[in-house]
Amino acid sequence: xxxxxxxxxxxxxxxxxxxxxxxxxxxxxxxxxxxxxxxxxxxxxxxxxxxxxxxxxxxxxxxxxxxxxxxxxxxxxxxxxxxxxxxxxxxxxxxxxxxxxxxxxxxxxxxxxxxxxxxxxxxxxxxxxxxxxxxxxxxxxxxxxxxxxxxxxxxxxxxxxxxxxxxxxxxxxxxxxxxxxxxxxxxxxxxxxxxxxxxxxxxxxxxxxxxxxxxxxxxxxxxxxxxxxxxxxxxxxxxxxxxxxxxxx
Numbered sequence: 001x002x003x004x005x006x007x008x009x010x011x012x013x014x015x016x017x018x019x020x021x022x023x024x025x026x027x028x029x030x031x032x033x034x035x036x037x038x039x040x041x042x043x044x045x046x047x048x049x050x051x052x053x054x055x056x057x058x059x060x061x062x063x064x065x066x067x068x069x070x071x072x073x074x075x076x077x078x079x080x081x082x083x084x085x086x087x088x089x090x091x092x093x094x095x096x097x098x099x100x101x102x103x104x105x106x107x108x109x110x111x112x113x114x115x116x117x118x119x120x121x122x123x124x125x126x127x128x129x130x131x132x133x134x135x136x137x138x139x140x141x142x143x144x145x146x147x148x149x150x151x152x153x154x155x156x157x158x159x160x161x162x163x164x165x166x167x168x169x170x171x172x173x174x175x176x177x178x179x180x181x182x183x184x185x186x187x188x189x190x191x192x193x194x195x196x197x198x199x200x201x202x203x204x205x206x207x208x209x210x211x212x213x214x215x216x217x218x219x220x221x222x223x224x225x226x227x228x229x230x231x232x233x234x235x236x237x238x239x240x241x242x243x244x245x246x247x248x249x
Contacts, residue, residue, distance in 0.1 A: 005204075005206075006201050006202050006203065006205075007201050008206065009201070009203065009204065009205030009206050010200045010201035010202075010205070012059075012205055012206050012207065013195070013200060013205050014200075015059065016055075016059045016195075019055055019058050019059055020055060021113075023051055023054060023055055024051075024113055024114070025113070027047060027051055028113060028116070030044075030047055031044055031047065031116050031117070032116060034047065035116050035117065035119065035120060035121050036120065038120070041099075041120075041121050042099055044117075044121060045099050045100075045121075048093050048117075049093055049094070049097055051093075052090045052091075052093040052094055053094060055090065056090065056094065056210075059207060060207025060208070061087075061091075061194055061207055061208065061209075061210055062208070062209050062210070063091070063094045063095070063209075063210055063212070064209050064210070064211045064212070065094070065095050065211075065212045065213075065214065066212070066213045066214065067213060067214040067215065067216070068214060070184065070214050070215070070216055070217060071096065071098055071184070071214065072217075073098065074147065075149075075181075075182070075217075076143075076144050076147050076148055076149050076150075076179075076181050077100075077149040077150075077181060077182050077183065077184040077217060078140075078144070078149070078150055078152065078172050078173075078175055078176040078179075078181055078182070078183050078184070079092075079096060079100060079149055079150065079151040079152070079183075079184050079186060080151075080152060080153070080154050080172050080173075080183055080184070080185050080186070080235055080239075081095075081151070081153060081185070081186035081187070081188055081212075081239075082153075082155065082163075082165050082186075082187060082188055082239050082243070083153035083155045083156075083157065083158050083159075084158060084159070084162040084163055084188055084191050084192035085158065085162070085188075085191040085192045085194065085195045085196065085197060086158075086195060086197065087191045087194050087195040087210070088153070088188055088191050089102070089104070091188065091191055091210050091212065092151060094210075095186060095212045095214065096149070096151075096184075096186070096214070098149065099148055099149070100148065100149040100150060100151050101121070101122055101123060101140070101143045101148055101149070101150050101151070102117075102122045102123070102150075102151045103122070103123040103124075103125055103136055103140060103150060103151065103152050104118065104122065104123070104124060104125070105124065105125065105126075105127065105157070106124045106125060106126045106127075106132070108124060109124045123136050123139050123140060123143075123150075124136070127156060127157075133171070137171055137174075137175055140152070140175055141175060141178065141179055144175070144179045144181055145179070150175075152171065152172040152175070154168040154169055154171075154172045154173070154232070154235065154236075155167075155168060155169070156169050158197050160197075162192040162196070162197075163189075163192060163243050163247070164243075165236070165239065165240060165243070167236075168232050168233075168235065168236045169232075170228050170229070170232055172232075173228050173229075173231045173232045173235070174225070174228045176220045176231070177220045177223045177224065177225065177227060177228060177231065180220055180221050180223075181220060182217035182218055182219050182220060183217065183218045183220065183231065183235060184214065184215065184217045184218070185215040185218070185235045185238045185239050186212060186213070186214055186215065186239075187212065187213045187215065187238075187239045187242040187243060188210070188211075188212050189211040189212065189213075189242075189243065189246050190208065190209060190210055190211045191210055192204065193206075193208065194206065194207070194208060194210055211246075213242060215238050215239075215242075218231065218234065218235065
């Protein structure tokens with residue numbers, strides 16, 4: 001039975017990829033125009049909201065998001081979700097619909113067509129390079145100064161033991177304190193069940209509900225560098241406690 005589910009999941013992965021590619025090719029001329037000039041980035045972002053909504057509809061993924069009321073219009077945040085699947089990126093655009101800049105690994109800039117989003121609009125980082133890490137964080141700081149939220153996965157990568165999380169890194173929390181902007185944790189519960197990081201015909205994959213909770217923003221005004229680790233641990237515990245509680249239900 002497990003192998004049958006994995007084969008069906010593999011077929012579904014191919015189906016999702018086809019839809020992703022078709023929609024990207026259809027919308028690519030618009031992205032090409034919007035992503036080349038900063039004054040049009042917001043148009044590219046709004047198109048991504050529509051793009052991801054259509055993709056999720058035709059692939060049978062439906063959102064269940066709690067606490068959207070915590071997001072205040074015009075407020076910049078450092079957004080820190082747990083990272084359990086490549087689907088997290090798509091789901092983010094249906095969870096947090098106010099303009100944000102996403103920071104992802106450098107290899108995303110080498111993916112044909114998809115790299116259009118990482119040439120100027122979003123931010124890439126080589127996690128093995130301290131210098132490049134500083135450049136990426138500085139760019140995040142510039143975006144916050146402009147009033148734009150930024151998304152950083154504090155785990156840095158996807159755990160091989162999802163939904164268990166990896167230890168959080170300090171970067172996102174140091175950035176939030178330096179810029180004195182709130183941190184907003186997000187818990188993704190089921191993304192790994194929709195698309196688990198495994199081979200084509202292995203691991204969990206299939207349509208269903210993508211569940212997320214937006215947690216109350218944590219203010220950082222008045223915090224200093226000494227508060228980086230306590231803030232990091234607080235966010236980790238908020239997300240981890242939700243994951244544990246969900247697993248028991």
